[in-house]
Amino acid sequence: MRRVLVVRLDGAGDVLLSGPAVRAVAAGSDVTMLCGPDGAAAARLLPGVTDVLTWASPWVLADPPAVRAADLDRLVGRLADWRFAEAVVLTSFHQSPLPTALLLRLAGIDRISGASVDYPGALLDVRLRPGDGPGDDLPEDLPEPERALRIAAAAGFDRPTGDDGRLAVRFTAVPPTDPRPTVVLHPGAAVPARRWPAEHFRRAAELLHAAGYRVVVTGGPDERPLTAAVAGRDGLDLGGRTTLAELAGVLAGAAAVVVGNTGAAHLAAAVGTPVVSLFAPVVPATRWRPYRVPHVLLGDQHAGCRDTRARDCPVPGHPCLSGVDPHRVLDAVRALHATDAAVPA
Helix, strand or coil, X not given: CCEEEEEECCCHHHHHHCXXXXXXXXXXXXXXXXXXXXXXXXXXXXXXXXXXXXXXCCCCCCCCCCCCHHHHHHHHHHHHHHCCCEEEECCCCCCCCHHHHHHHHHCCCCEEEEEXXXXXXXXXXXXXXXXXXXXXXXXXXXXXXXXXHHHHHHCCCCCCCCCCCCCXXXXXXXXXXXXXXXXXXXXXXXXXXHCCCHHHHHHHHHHHHHCCCEEXXXXXXXXXXXXHHHHCCCEEECCCCCCHHHHHHHHHCCCEEEEXXXXXXXXXXXXXXXXEEECCCCCCHHHHCCCCCCEEEECCCCXXXXXXXXXXXXXXXXXXXXXXXXXXXXXXXXXHHHHCCCCCC
């Protein structure tokens, strides 16, 4: 089959959100993904992905590497060796595909598709223009998976028959070891502005345990002090003890997941687990809320930090999330567990 490169250069959650578009491309092509270091593990879980290449982009990463000609030359050489027939560059509304498209063109890729508000010149063969004005063909407030599907469709890759368009990953389920329903608390986030206070998570763990739930706390290796503090004596601390694939299995066995707007929320959606979403409005919930799974959205979506894309909260006291009482989380878990249906925000 034709070998096609799909590019998504940011985090694990963003790569997971590209899954439906990847499946569209993979329906008739052999797909390789080019991802950033934080997204590569997620790409390996996506159905339809055959190979994964990793590269740290100076124009995408929050902590970008320096721009060095030798690094760019090495990437161009690697891509040229793969002889891709074409490339689909997936970006969010605040990212440009053009610097990446330049490198892809230098690597000899003849057909490149992407969404750009800027004139692409010879860099894109298929260009969608984002916006809500006359002549724009990619609405700004689409959920991220649907934005990616629009880009793939413009390139000629439609969602295959029978594909429901939901998020999906390859994972192995973890057999239950406890008769109680499990609630997973994932207190960490790469962006501080998206974190519910640790003491709130700890209180939620106590309330959930007292209500008869088995509490499991997850996080990365650098979050072990946080996960240990949240788990206390009431929860099982898995901080730093799971790979991303193993975390998917843990989440799949849960009655609900309590998490901020970070990658674990999208991983939960990809395994079909309901989400209590502690969503900081620094980015729009319309685009990044848990996609097509039952969920409760908590957090003041009209707070002063709204749409700032701030990494550190610009409002003293972090009111958008600190104002969410742990009892509301318990109520949300109970509602999701009882109804297994979406609950209005």
